[in-house]
Amino acid sequence: MKIQFFGATKTVTGSCFLLKAENHSILIDCGLFQEDEKEYLNYEPFTFNPKKIDLMILTHAHLDHSALIPKLVREGLRCKIITTPATKDLLEIMLFDALKVQKNENYKKPLYDEENIYKALKQIETLPYQRTLKFNEIQITLFDAGHILGAATVQLNINGKKVVFSGDIGRSSYPILRDPETPEEADWLVLESTYGNRVHKSLDESINELVQAIKDTFQKGGNVIIPAFAVGRTQDLLYILNKTVRQGLLQPVNVYLDSPLAEEATKIYLSHPELFDDEALREMKNSNRLSIKLHFVKTVEESKKLNSIKSNAVIIAGSGMCQGGRIVYHLYHNIDREECSIIFAGFQAKGTLGRKIVDGEKEVSILGKMLPVRAKVYTIGGFSAHADRDELLKWLQSIKTKPEIFLVHGEAEVIEAFKNSIEEKFGFPCRIPERLSVYEI
Known part of the structure; x- marks a missing residue:
């Protein structure tokens, strides 16, 4: 062989x-x-x-x-x-x-x-x-x-x-x-x-860090931008955010899922409960409505309207490594705002925009323009x-x-x-x- x-x-x-x-x-x-x-x-x-x-x-x-x-x-x-x-x-x-x-x-x-x-x-x-x-x-x-x-x-x-x-x-x-x-x-x-x-941080530590990051960002009057892979990471984050609100760790937050692909993937996840663990099955059975205020952003025009939201929004979009997709535009409008935060919850490969931000570059090129990185950057490996x-x-x-x-x-x-x-x-x-x-x- x-x-x-x-x-x-x-x-x-x-x-x-x-x-x-x-x-x-x-x-x-x-x-x-x-x-x-x-x-x-x-x-x-x-x-x-x-x-x-x-x-x-x-x-x-x-x-x-x-x-x-x-x-x-x-x-x-x-x-x-x-x-x-x-x-x-x-x-x-x-x-x-x-x-x-x-x-x-x-x-x-x-x-x-x-x-x-x-x-x-x-x-x-x-x-x-x-x-x-x-x-x-x-x-x-x-x-x-x-x-x-x-x-x-x-x-x-x-x-x-x-x-x-x-x-x-x-x-x-x-x-x-x-x-x-x-x-x-x-x-x-x-x-x-x-x-x-x-070794990743524990899931509990990571959830606490996510909750604190959102609270701190909203207190400063900014938005939380989360680059996320449409399949896997997005569904995990929605599940975790919903659970933290239901448990009272967060106030009901406005979460904008700016990814038609992630929306479709979420529907496919829900169509395969036979692959879920016992906890997820219990959550599905016991929760007949969402605790977060979830907004599905479908069109490009709806995505552009998010640029006018300056505070108290959690925006999740792809691509997960910031190499394209709608996340690039949200970074463009928020990365130079020190009251905002960018939360990375997944691996960033060398050479990608996401990796440059994670590695602490002071300026990055987005949509042909050099922008200062003033937003606070979090890397929460426990969500990997x-x-x-x-x-x-x-x-x-x-x-x-x-x-x-x-x-x-x-x-x-x-x-x-x-x-x-x-x-x-x-x-x-x-x-x-x-x-x-x-x-x-």
Whole structure:
């Protein structure tokens, strides 16, 4: 068997891995590169032939794992695409939204068209968690990764040997979704490392920090701006904000969800209660109305009207790394106001506008204008949908075999630190692949 790495190597986006086994070529994920210096790779021809892929498996719907699938179809991918039912539902809205964003970037040609998306969706065959699908001699099982709705860890059983692709692993005891599952056995493991060098604050600490940030900002007469991924983070934040108001920790606040995609994703979340944890099910059962004052902002005109709101608003918009979308305009109108706050509740990749703000740059370029960063900036890692170092190590501890590990989906220095932690704690051999590297396994 051979495995080749086409993305997410020493970086956090562009997940794409090719496994060759039993004369079959199986592709795991095919996502967008979202860092500025790597975006050009999205427009390069694939370094493999999509026509020769026999099966594709998608771990989850986030664009850094899924957004190049229609491009694969455009270039000849005709095989089945295996994923969970919830991921299929989310993927449809996300791919069409990604195409809309591409069309709005007038200086670039879209990577694909609507017909490519429709063809890709028709090629999907859904596989629920813990069911096994036979593909010739290979058995495929998906486990709940707990990262976002429908996210999966993939186990391939090939002649008694097990190859596992972790996908993105979620948090334990985190709102809405169940805790991540670990396959009991793996001979080889491709493992995400996004937060492999740090430990998140507890959820309670993070909620307290969020509540205090909102209170302080409103007292100063400003707005709270939250860049958030439309799928996953937005639903978590709405759930947490609603619960804090219901518990009396916050007064009922005006929350403006300025993301039609996030609104659609929220409806899809609500259509899959079978994936919720017990607490979320209780909340749904016991709460027949929202405690927050939630406003869905649908049109561009409605979004522009938010610019006239100068205080006491929580505005949630995408994109999560501030690389485009409506969040850019809200930053433009609020970032130079010292009474305002910007709350980052998710990972910011190197080279993105979000990362520049988090790293403390005094001025940033937004919509072609250099603006001073006067707003107070909060980074609340406890809201991340990615497991931290200790949670990843706990996930690994549940594997009863001793796998050889390939560390992906993390920045170079993070992966190196995580490698050291794994080798110290478990003695598992770890490799750090380069892009396009091939390993015999």
